[in-house]
Amino acid sequence: MATQHSRSAARLMISPAVLLLLGWMIVPLAMTLYFSFQRYNLLMPGQGGFVGFENYRYFLSDPAFFSALTNTLLLVGGVLFITVVGGVFLAMLMDQPFWGQGIVRVLVIAPFFVMPTVSALVWKNMFMNPVSGLFAFLAKGLGLEPFDFLAQAPLMSIILIVSWQWLPFATLILLTAFQSLDSEQLEAAEMDGASPVSRFLFIMLPHLSRAITVVILIQTIFLLSIFAEILVTTNGGPGTASTNLTYLVYAQSLLQFDVGGGSAGGVIAIILANIVAIFLMRMIGKNLET
Amino acid sequence: MSRAVSTRRKAITTAAAWTIGLAIFFPILWTIITSFKTEAEAIASPPSLFNFHWTLENYFAVQERSNYFRHFWNSVVISLGSTLLGLAIAIPAAWSMAFVPTKRTKDVLMWMLSTKMLPPVGVLIPIYLMFRDTGLLDTRIGLVVVLTLINLPIIVWMLFTYFKEIPGEILEASRMDGATLRSEILYVLTPMAVPGIASTLLLNVILAWNEAFWTLNLTAAKAAPLTAFIASYSSPEGLFYAKLSAASTMAIAPILILGWFSQKQLVRGLTFGAVK
Known part of the structure; x- marks a missing residue:
């Protein structure tokens, strides 16, 4: 089998990728960690120095942090709920035979390919605008007062926009899982008199559980870092009503130039993401062995 | 049935x-x-x-007012450049892990994946400061480097899953028949690896084209790709619906078309093989 020679060749081939990623991970991380213990404001050069956990105390006791944390959880949770429930339903529908499957599939997947800034702006201006948006027109047609989505329910509106972007992803993966479902098992259950509800609960849902877990974990990784959608719709406002952790760190460091405080926030964001990552890695790792 | x-x-x-x-x-x-x-x-x-x-x-107006095609070209250069650079680094790595696996191969793969889990905002400040100090802010080359590193784990993983499916016996057989390493790579391996490389390329161009954290934070007027250019419509220009729509349509059209071709690879690429 593999000779000593091919072993060392293999090591040589793999090392650029490993070294680059190692550098990419360790250097900035170490810097973030270092800055988070420093007094470092870009507007006040020369006032540096070690401050211990001062930045963390400042960041964690900032009322904006608590609301950002809540908003992050609501955003992730809300989008996950909508996309997973909607995705299961849509995938189940699309798994049935019907005319034009290929076209409908393309239509459903399309939002996933729209860049975040485009989808956020299109929704913000052409649909949610309280004066000339399409929703306002529909509301007026029904005799209702137009609703100013992004001013009155900013977080809810962003959840809606992000859900539209991620529903295709959930649907596609769940559809793949549905297609590997053994139809004979379903037929047998049907013949034995199992109702559609119990067929769904006891055959389909257990079969889907793995795919649903993967959808939840992968989406969570991406949803924790939602940024562009907030930047172009609300800028985190009104107040901090739609500021998530990512946006708060951005505002702290690049808008208020507080590198120390922003870095402390970055470290907190990393810790949060890692909690999710551990579970995801365990699932993917298990699959690698089979 | x-x-x-x-x-x-x-x-x-x-x-x-x-x-x-x-x-x-x-x-x-x-x-x-x-x-x-x-x-x-x-x-x-x-x-x-x-x-x-x-x-x-509207299409003419968008081009005239803001030189749309410069941003379009930035997007092309950044997404294609970072993907090709990523492939150049990842192909040897994935190839050696798929064909000469060691005890540590699985750990290396998992570790690479874990770098992808790092929230970008956690390293925003150091990268921003480093870019500022080296003059890389608002340059295409700077973004190419960052996006290469961002997507490298996905590229390695996708290639690995494709290479893994190439039967190793074929390589041994060709070696028995006296093929040199060069002809082995050129005539045996490449034809079998090309479809996997092509789909990896496709998916990563899409991901890089739509990346909207680093592109927004590291560019200004000069190197801004379409994600950042469209963001400048957030106010008050966004109220010119027809022009916003024209700029948006041109920004998403190429990717919608590429997306149609890549929908089968999407599941595989984005779940790291966890869903088949």
Whole structure:
């Protein structure tokens, strides 16, 4: 089998990728960690120095942090709920035979390919605008007062926009899982008199559980870092009503130039993401062995 | 075996699926249609779906006002450049892990994946400061480097899953027949690896094209790709619906088309092989 020679060749081939990623991970991380213990404001050069956990105390006791944390959880949770429930339903529908499957599939997947800034702006201006948006027109047609989505329910509106972007992803993966479902098992259950509800609960849902877990974990990784959608719709406002952790760190460091405080926030964001990552890695790792 | 389905049931499913599919697609359709309207017609009430005077003036206006194609070209260079650079680094790595696996291969793969889990905001400040100090802010080369590193784990993983499916016996057989390493790579391996490399390329161009954290934070006017350019429409220009729509349509059209080709690879690429 593999000779000593091919072993060392293999090591040589793999090392650029490993070294680059190692550098990419360790250097900035170490810097973030270092800055988070420093007094470092870009507007006040020369006032540096070690401050211990001062930045963390400042960041964690900032009322904006608590609301950002809540908003992050609501955003992730809300989008996950909508996309997973909607995705299961849509995938189940699309798994049935019907005319034009290929076209409908393309239509459903399309939002996933729209860049975040485009989808956020299109929704913000052409649909949610309280004066000339399409929703306002529909509301007026029904005799209702137009609703100013992004001013009155900013977080809810962003959840809606992000859900539209991620529903295709959930649907596609769940559809793949549905297609590997053994139809004979379903037929047998049907013949034995199992109702559609119990067929769904006891055959389909257990079969889907793995795919649903993967959808939840992968989406969570991406949803924790939602940024562009907030930047172009609300800028985190009104107040901090739609500021998530990512946006708060951005505002702290690049808008208020507080590198120390922003870095402390970055470290907190990393810790949060890692909690999710551990579970995801365990699932993917298990699959690698089979 | 597929069950016999009554025509009536199929018709109902068809109606439901098409209704939902069109509803989900509607915002995109609406954007495309609005891009062909005049500004007055774009905000007219009631809005018209097809019955209006079609015009291309918005496309010209967007180009004239802001040199649209420079940003388009930035997007092309950044997404294609970072993907090709990523492939150049990842192909040898994935190749050696797939064909000469060691005890540590699995750990290396998992570790690479874990770098992808790092939230970008956690390293935003150091990268920003490093870019500022080295003059890389608002340059295409800077973004190419960052996006290469961001997507490298996905590229390695996708390639690894594809290379893994190439049977190793074929390589041994060709070696027995006296093939040199060069001809082995050129005539045996490459033809079998090309489809996997092509789909990896496709998916990563899409991901890089739509990346909207680093592109927004590290560019200004000069190197801004379309994600950042469109963000400049957030106010008050965004209220010119027809122009916003024209700029958006041109920004998403190439990726929608590439997306059609890559939909089969999407599941595999984005779940790291966890769903088959």
